[in-house]
Amino acid sequence: MRSRSALLLLLAVCAGAGTGLVRADGGGCASLSQECSTSPPPPPPGTCIPDGDAWAGSAMTDCCGGYAFGAYCVCVPVGATAQQSAIECCTRTTAPSSLVCSAASPPPNPPSPPSPPRPAVGNAVCFGFGAFLQLGDGLTSDSSTAVTVSGGHTFTEIAAGAYHSCGLLANGSALCWGFGVSGQLGNGLSMQSSTPTAVTGGLTFTQIATGSGHSCALLANGSAMCWGDGNSGCLGVGSYSNVDIPTAVIGGHAFAQIAAGGGHSCALLANASAMCWGAGESGQLGNGLNSDSSTAVAVSGGHTFTKISAGDIHVCAVTFNGSALCWGSGGGGRLGTGTPSPSNIPAAISGDFIIQGISAALGAHTCAILAD
Ligand SMILES: *[C@@H]1O[C@H](CO)[C@@H](O)[C@H](O)[C@H]1NC(C)=O
Ligand SMILES: *[C@@H]1O[C@H](CO)[C@@H](O)[C@H](O)[C@H]1NC(C)=O
Ligand SMILES: *[C@@H]1O[C@H](CO)[C@@H](O)[C@H](O)[C@H]1NC(C)=O
Ligand SMILES: *[C@@H]1O[C@H](CO)[C@@H](O)[C@H](O)[C@H]1NC(C)=O
DSSP: OOOHHHHHHHHHHHHOGGGTOOOSSOOOOTTTOHHHHHSSOOOOTTOOOOSSSTIIIIIHHHHHHHGGGTOOOOOOOTTOOTTSOTHHHHTOOSOOSSOOOOOOOOOOOOOOOOOOOOOOTTOOEEEEOOTTSTTOSSOOOOEEEEEEOTTOOOEEEEEEOSSEEEEEETTSOEEEEEOOTTSTTOSSOOSOEEEEEEOTTOOOEEEEEEOSSEEEEEETTSOEEEEEOOTTSTTOSSSOSOEEEEEEOTTOOOEEEEEEOSSEEEEEETTSOEEEEEOOTTSTTOSSOOSOEEEEEEOTTOOOEEEEEEOSSEEEEEETTSOEEEEEOOGGGTTOSSSOOOEEEEEEOSSSOOEEEEEEOSSSOEEEEEOO
């Protein structure tokens, strides 16, 4: 049912010659109101009804329903919508013998853009901040949904640094993409790349880690290779220079797991002892000192760990009994020791937890997975 106000509107429209709203067909409002057909006189047949006004909106709808009242405006041709321009009315000069007011046919669906091929098993996707090409999709755009890393590569491992990313292929080859001005892509160039580029040397890696401006990876025999920003000594190569191809961490250490942080790196030896190298100003080398080292130093305390994670300026590691120890900056409480104080030796996180996994953020927090 039309509302009373719509009815009044229609009455007003029909009666209101001064509104400029006129009947297309020139007919009177018949049963609705004699005033329409007598005062003022009906407009000549074919007179246009102004578009974009109440007539075209509610009144046009009223016209459709309003035919029952004898207001046989020509409303909508078959297939048009009730809101279709009143100009449509101009094409008719006679009232229809019966009202043709079809349901609006939905506009044809626009052709959907071709969907990108669905990534295959092992393809990499990235999402987030993309200004440094770190999403690997060839673009600098941010993306809040996953975009496929270009090249169709099949990865077995992936690592996201601060502004670059790296992955390992099934054959152990490493690829990196994103920000590269410090050499952190390891491809012999000091420039960014929007798509994965091969790490130089044809080396076969078993694990890869990405930090703020550097990357490290392990060879099958446990030797560590690092590349990228060497400013703080985090490449472990005995110097503080950047290198843009994989360079061996000196000392002949055989590692089982490696982690790259803000300006430091840490790794677990085959016997589960931890070593770190690089920036040490916050105690993040865990050796009781607060100085940088460009070669690997042993973490204090003789602890053995199952896992190690390097954050921006802290490190956390899980012991064999499920405790977790952290060292470095305590800012924000990231060491979990109950105070925001730094520690340059491993300090136990407080709480009666048994932990199986831990991740020290490139920001200022830490997360862990509990074991049962
Ligand atoms: C590993 O596989 C990639 C892609 O198939 C190939 O380009 C690369 O040369 C291979 N690396 C080695 C060390 O065989
Ligand atoms: C591991 O292999 C590399 C390359 O073959 C070699 O240079 C390095 O000395 C080896 N490392 C160890 C710990 O044996
Ligand atoms: C592990 O090996 C390193 C290097 O050989 C050694 O310095 C360290 O004491 C060993 N750690 C343990 C717990 O045996
Ligand atoms: C677990 O191991 C750590 C490091 O080795 C040690 O400090 C701690 O006392 C041990 N905790 C328990 C409950 O044995």
